[in-house]
Amino acid sequence: MKLEQILDKLGSIEKNSFIKIIDTIISNHPKHHKEIDKILSTSDKGLKSVDNQNIARIFSLTTDEFQEHVKSEFQEITSQLDILIDIIIRDGNCIMKQDWFSRLYEKEIKHIKSRIKGLNADFENDKSELSASRKRDYRVYKACLKTAYQNDLDNNRDAKITSDELSIMLTLSRQLGLSQEEVKLINYSIVPIKKMDIQEVIKGLKSIGVIFYSNKENTIYVADEMVRLLRKVREKEVAEKFYRRTLKILREPVINHIAREHNIDRKLSHAQKIEEIIKEGVSFTNLLSETIYKNENTLTEKKKTLNELCEKGLNIPNLKGGTLEDKISSLITHFENIERDEKVGISLDGFDKLLTELNQSLPKLNQQIKDQFELQDEFVLKADYLLDYNIKPRDILDLIVKKDLSKFIKDNGIKERGDDILNILEHYKDVENLYLENYENVAFRNLNALKENGITVKESELGLKFEELTKTIFSGLGLHVDDELKNKLNTKKDMMDILINLGNDEIIIVECKTSKERGYNKFSSVSRQLKSYQNVALKNNLRIVKILLVAPEFSDDFVTDCEMDTEMNLSLITASTLLKIYEAFKTSKHSEFPHVLFRDIVINEERILKALRK
Known part of the structure; x- marks a missing residue:
């Protein structure tokens, strides 16, 4: 669930911890402080009075700083933050009732304790399947961690891993090729793991801003944007579902080799081994840069193998990048873009x-x-x-x-x-609904995005398609889109796009404009066009209740020109706003959209959505 949607569900007290952290970041002049100041300039009471959409925008502008804030919490070695974050970033765990979270936490603690016993037994058993080199890697990491942890105890201070020590340990674990699960097991064999009270766990996660907790619903929410941020903190390059998709196309001997490298039971089925590799937190980059190839493979052969893997297995042609590292980075970016995209591929x-x-x-x-x-x-x-x-x-x-x-x-x-x-x-x-879900992409004439979402259309057809979709939306709002009356009024010179008949000789005129460029900025030409339609309607004794101009977005100059116009009752509405109103209307109590809500110069999305939810 998106951050904005979660914020809409919660009260001010439940958002407080998160807002405080963002406020602290802003006070320290973050990288994007100019853009943030511009958003905040519309509010005289600071961040607390900013609407949820803008809070989500500000969070996106402070993700780097927020990430550093979360990383600093890892210095407290007894915090169990690695365990807790690994639970809340798993696919499917972004919305949880408190008792369900408690069960998952308890299950994870038991699992780790059981694995630690097994690992310790493997250390002592000469006949264990762990290779001598792997045992050496574990011992090296364990000895270094023990020194870092006990330094403080020896100096009569609280045991703590400093940020410098933590960065050294992370570098060491990468160089030794340890998975996150292996690191976790060694960490908790040094610092005994204790089950904490679930209320304290929730309070701790809430205080560092990574979760929201609804007291009314007894439910934990983790925003999609936060999941992506936390995944970076844990250095998990892709979501589990994309990791699984990649592992499934690898040959069984390759999966067996990965399992052997990370002490995964070879008696498990092929599918179970894949799930265990994902749970282990084996680096996706290391996997595709080293592990899946034979020792004798040249760099050229590795690049060829990766290209084939993407083209034939993942249906990603022409993977960008000249080097192997660039190609892997392109694949990770591809998966990130799919995850961020709100479209589902089908309607x-x-x-x-x-x-x-x-x-x-x-x-x-x-x-x-x-x-x-x-x-x-x-x-x-x-x-x-x-x-x-x-x-x-x-x-x-x-x-x-x-x-x-x-x-x-x-x-x-x-x-x-x-x-x-x-x-x-x-x-x-279901092409019709798929087009509606891509309404904004049609408005922006974004052919690449449409193609990625399964829509093939000629650029010359986009203007007419945008008009058809806008008609569908207004009809879906319960308004009478009257093509018959429109055709009677239209002349060869004046051809309005959409006419909504309100009855009693009252109408709304709707004009649709697509634009590749950001910020529609052609007021003089469009105003002449709309005044012409207005004159045609007035000559036919029709009362124009409203003229609506629908476009992907409007420039500041366009809005100013519109505000200065005294001859037309004109309102501007963006494609994304109109689509959100349509979605909200479908679950509202109204059978017909109350058109009186179209009263601003630039239609206020937030106000209309609130009115529809009442």
């Missing part, structure tokens, strides 16, 4: 239909998804529910074994030749 209706038919064909899938993502609800195969957890159609399909995918494809008459997952996604695309 929301298509996703719901896919889940319904998956449940019919594969009745065990609901439990499998529930277990995989550690979800609390009994029935989880619901599109809205899964999207709150940032779980998309591809993430579900990635978990289904080949045999079950084939059965589902046959059961539902889906094309069988080619890539199974891509064929399924294409089958459930």
Whole structure:
């Protein structure tokens, strides 16, 4: 769930810790302080009176500083912050009831204690499967950590790992090729792990601003933006779902080699080994730069292997980058962009239909998804529910074994030749709703974004498509889009885009403008056009209640010119605002949108959304 959505759900007291941290960062003149000051200049009471949308914007401008703030908390070695962050950044754990979080925390402590026993036994057992070189790596790291920790005790101070010592330990763990789980086990074999009271755990996480806690709902919320930040703190380059997607296309001998390197039980099934590798926190970069290749592979051969892996396995053609490191970085960026994108690849209706038919064909899938993502609800195969957890159609399909995918494809008459997952996604695309979900991309004439989201369209068709989609939205708002009356009024010279008939000879005129450039800035030409439509309507004895101009965004100069115009009752509305109003209207009590809410020069999204939620 996005930060803005979570903030909308909470009261001021529940947001307080997070706001205080952002406030402290701002007071220390962060890197983007000029942009932040510009946002804050609209508020005379500081950050607390800024709306939630702008708080989310300010957080995005302070992520580097916030990341450093979280990192500094790791100096307290007994904080268990590594354990807690690893729980809350797992796919599916961004929304949790308190008792569910308590269970996951208890389960994690038991798991770590059990693994520590096993690791200690492997140290002492000459016949253990741990190689002599791996035992040496563990001993080196353990000895260095013990020295760093006991330095303070020897000097009669509280045991603490300083930021300098921490950076040295992180460098050492990377050089020794230790996974995060291996580091965690060695850390807690030096500092005995103790189960803390869950209320204290929540209070601690809340105080450093990484979670929100709703007292009313007894629920923990971790914003999608915060999950990405915390993943960087833990040096996990990609989300688990993308790591899984990559591991699934590797050959079994490669997976066995990775398991052997990180002390993972080789008796586990192939799928179980993949899950254990993910849990181990094995570096994604190290995996793709070293581990998956044979020792004798040249750099050219490695690059060729990685290109094939991306093109044939992950369907990512033309991976950018000249060096191996650049190519891996491009892949990580690709996964980050997919995760940030709010689009789901198919329409929301298509996703719901896919889940319904998956449940019919594969009745065990609901439990499998529930277990995989550690979800609390009994029935989880619901599109809205899964999207709150940032779980998309591809993430579900990635978990289904080949045999079950084939059965589902046959059961539902889906094309069988080619890539199974891509064929399924294409089958459930639902183009009309997919276009609506990409309404803003159409407005900005962003062909690349449309293509990435599964829409192929000619640039010359985008203007007409934007008009059609705008019509669909106004019809969806319960307003009468009257093409018949519009066609009667239109002349060869004056052709308005959309006419909304309110009855009693009252109308709203809507004009649609697409623009590649940021900030629509052609007031003089568009005002002549709109005044012309106004004259046509007035000659036909129609009362114009409002003229609306819909565009991707408006420049400051355009807004100023609009404010100075005294001849038209004109309001400006951005494509993103109109789409949000449409989404909010669908769950409101209204059967027809109250058009009187269109009363600002630039339509105030926040005010209208609040009015619709009442």
